[in-house]
Amino acid sequence: MAVYKMIYRDGDNQATSDLHVVEKFCQADTKTQATKIFDDLFGPKWVVAGPLKLEPEKVPENVEFVN
Numbered sequence: 001m002a003v004y005k006m007i008y009r010d011g012d013n014q015a016t017s018d019l020h021v022v023e024k025f026c027q028a029d030t031k032t033q034a035t036k037i038f039d040d041l042f043g044p045k046w047v048v049a050g051p052l053k054l055e056p057e058k059v060p061e062n063v064e065f066v067n
Helices: 031-042
Strands: 002-009 021-028 047-054
Touching: 002 031, 021 031, 021 047, 031 047
Parallel strands: none
Antiparallel strands: 002 021, 002 047
């Protein structure tokens, strides 16, 4: 399984002049499967970028996966 990252706009941020983002991570076999996982949990409304497949050495330590 690969690790995918999705970048979302922070919906709780009221400042319209700044783009605050949050990163979410999941494990999936394919990019299509990762997209479905993220869409089912968070929907497409705040998507900035992704899902982005990460190389194993690029996965942050102690990351929390959504699945």
